[in-house]
Amino acid sequence: MDVVSPELNSLLPDEIMDTEAIIMDDDPPAESPAASGQSQPSDDSPVPMEMDVPAVPEIVSLCSDAPPTQLTQAGTTSTPTGSTLCTSTLTSTTPKTTSSLSRVSLTSGGLQKLSAPFTLSANHQIILNKVASSPGADTTRSQGTTTTTTTPGGQQFMVTAIGKSGQPIVLQLPHTGSKSASVQGLGEAKANPQHFKVVTVSSASQVSTLQAQQLKTVQIAKKTQVSSAGPIKFVFTKAVNNKGLTAQTSVSNVITGRVLSTSSPVTPPRTITLSETLGSSSKIAISPLKSPSKLTVVSVASQVPNSPQKSVSLPLNMAHLGHQILLQQSTATSPAKVVSTHSTTMKPVQTVTVGGVGATQFKTIFPLSTPSNVQQIQVPGSRFHYVRLVTATTGSSTGHAGSPITNSSMTAKPMVVNTTQVRMSVPIVPAQTMKQVVPKPLTSSGQVLTTQTQQRLIMPATSLPQIQPNLTNLPPGTVLAPAPGSGNMGYAVLPAQYVTQLQQSAYVTLASSSGFSTPTGIQTQARLPLNGLSTSGAAFRPRKPCNCTKSQCLKLYCDCFANGEFCQNCNCTNCFNNLEHETDRAKAIKACLDRNPEAFKPKIGKGKEGESDRRHSKGCNCKRSGCLKNYCECYEAKIMCSSTCKCVGCKNFEESPERKTLMHLADAAEVRVQQQTAAKTKLSSQISDLLTRTTPAITSGGGRMPYTFVTKEVAEVTCECLLEQAEQAELNQQPQATAERMILEEFGRCLMRIISSAGKTDCPSINC
DNA sequence: GAGTTTGAAACT
DNA sequence: CAGTTTCAAACTC
Secondary structure, eight states, rough: OOOOOOOHHHHHHHHHHHHHHHHHSSSSTTTTTGGTOOOOOTTTSSOGEEEEEEEEOOOOOOSSSSSSSSEEEOOSSSSOOOTTTTEEEOTTTTTTHHHHHSOOOETTTSOHHHOOOOOOOTTTTEEEEOOTTOOTTTTTOOOEEEEEEEESSSSSEEEEOOSTTOOEEEEEOOTTTTTTGGOOOOOTTTTOOBBBEEEEEEEEEOOOTTHHHHHHHHHHHHHHHTSSSOOOEEEEEOOOOOHHHHHOOOOOOOOEEEEEEEEOOTTTTOOOOOOOOSSEEEEEOOOOOOOTOBBBOOOOOOOOOOOOOOOOOOOOOGGSSEEEEEEEEEOOTTTOOEEEETTTEEEEEEEEEOOOSSSOOOOOEEEOOOOOOOEEOOOOOOSSEEEOOOOOOOSSOTTTTSSSEEEEEOOSSSOOOOGGGOOSOOOOOOOSSSOOBBBOOOOOOHTSSSSGOOOOOOOOOOOOGGGGGEEEEEEEETTEEETTTTOOOOOHHHHHHHHHHHSSSSOOOOOTTTTGGGGOOHHHHHEETTEEEEEEHHTTTTOOOOOSSSSSSOOOTSHHHHHOOOOSSSSOOSOOSSGGGGHHHHHHHHHHHHTTTTSSSOOOOOOOOOOSSSSSSSOHHHOOOOSSSSTSSHTTTTOOOTTTTOOOOOOOOOOOOOHHHHHHHHHHHHHHHHHHHHHHHHHHHHHHHHHHHHHHHHHHHHTGGHHHHHHHHHHHHHHHHHHHHHHHHHHHTTHHHHHHHHHHHHHHHHHHHHHHHTTOOSOOOOOO
């Protein structure tokens, strides 16, 4: 029997305990009405978004060498589970399964019922008897066992055990006696906010192609649950590498947590990503939930003494050990995530997960140094902005910053970034607060496929509960991140594009083989031009700087603001569109959303059902431009005006001769530009090549380049030789063709003589 | 680069 | 909701 090392055991339980504590702090007492489904924030600081928090359990799997974590649906479904290691299985997506959490519900990943999968010992240990493992089974199945149980203290755990067959794993449970607030009574799980802890124990892993499907399934389930069940406050997953455990020395454990919660400004962040290392390294695998509408807020390190928020107490040796973080990416519809990890003994790291398409993908990790001020980040040439979300903790931060970044994206294998080698490519904003998770309800399935994924909205990061924007209007994949300088609470909605930016950035190179580049339908949609700009292309070109002077860049007049971007390298004056003015910015965003809930949604999207062409959501209102100038938003977006437009004298329709002419001219101009660019490039290349090739001649030929031997005198002599040939041909009455040939031959001889002379002397002479 | 035109956003 | 004003980008010279 494998037993998790004491260090590991102590970690996991502690984390859970801590998380519980956080939940307690954030949630009203059990007797409070809020406990029964209405997740009310703290009494004095309600957060509107709290109500929008979907009761979707988040799972974070921690694996050592395992591929990205995977969400699977277990229990009542036939979806294979356990296809990969570090897979957390949630059964709370349906009322039925949710209720099963009240006591003990054992479900194997392979849909097998475990007769006695675990034992809850009196000393707060869960002993997993992996009797369900099927050694010879398909790797995509039968490797996981999921156990849901309620500890004597009331804590609910979902344990997914993936390990070697017949090797029970013991997980130390925390003492929950004082955590009554989070205790869920039997049968209450359904009504009360779900506080799940998902623990994944794994020993090996494989990524199965089933993951995407499974994830998708889960996603759907989550959507449903968003509006029907109480919010899941916490999901915690811990993966244990059995192999490493056996070795006792190289156990690579990852403990991550992610909290879906709404929290008031005064409410401490709920959770989060934990990382620990019992052995040589630690990895954090963040299992992405594919819900396109889900907002994931990661708690930002807020190491306030006595803060209710909890961090996993990591082994002391962890500070100087390599930390690896795995962020799994799933699909294009996956929400972007910003995850930061921290602990009192661990250097915080900032992680950004990029939304993408396709199978599992990885993430980007930014180790956090110990920044002292708020900074926003923008990668040169990138269309997106980065913000530093995490502040250093009081932990023993080591020289993680400054290490080179190692990033990659893999479809089947998660990229593992060793933060010890990560270079801080972007500044990290110190956060004084924990991160919040504010899932975004999915308004419609079609929404996911629209160009809304292009939207980049950065929400206020201030503690302004009264002006919390309507998150339902935020684009899928939006991530709420704590904002610096905003006290203990704040939001910074980071669009999934930030992640995209990361992957496209020179700072972070992601494998192109990942789903990001997969030309799937979703991806294609995501690449649709936004206001005339292709996101794929625009992402690589520098964002056009704004020139706002009076709007403070807090009105939609400002393209930066309208696109949810911070101003960076702009020409604006009195700009408030930055992190330093998050409060004002938050108000502005709120105002915009009040005026128009669709304000930050892409104007160019798909038309009505069945219409394939893009169209302007509102339509233009042009009067004088004929909709054939960039004043017209339709024309600017290179789309036809539609019935929704209220333009006068519109010429921007399919059969418009004016439009066709303009298009032809534009195409021709574009071709010319491309040709010129290509010519310049080629010329530059040739010149460069010439200079390179002639360099030896310079050093060996007395400092003169070959072409310098073609002096005026040489040219004149050459011409005389050619003329002589012409005269001879004329005298001999040779045909023109022959004459030309003679001239050319003579020219060739001249050249050869020049070359020959150049090799002998600096003053070549040519004689016909 | 300055000035004008334009239409969306903001305001009333 | 319509009319007006404000604003910044697009455009012209």
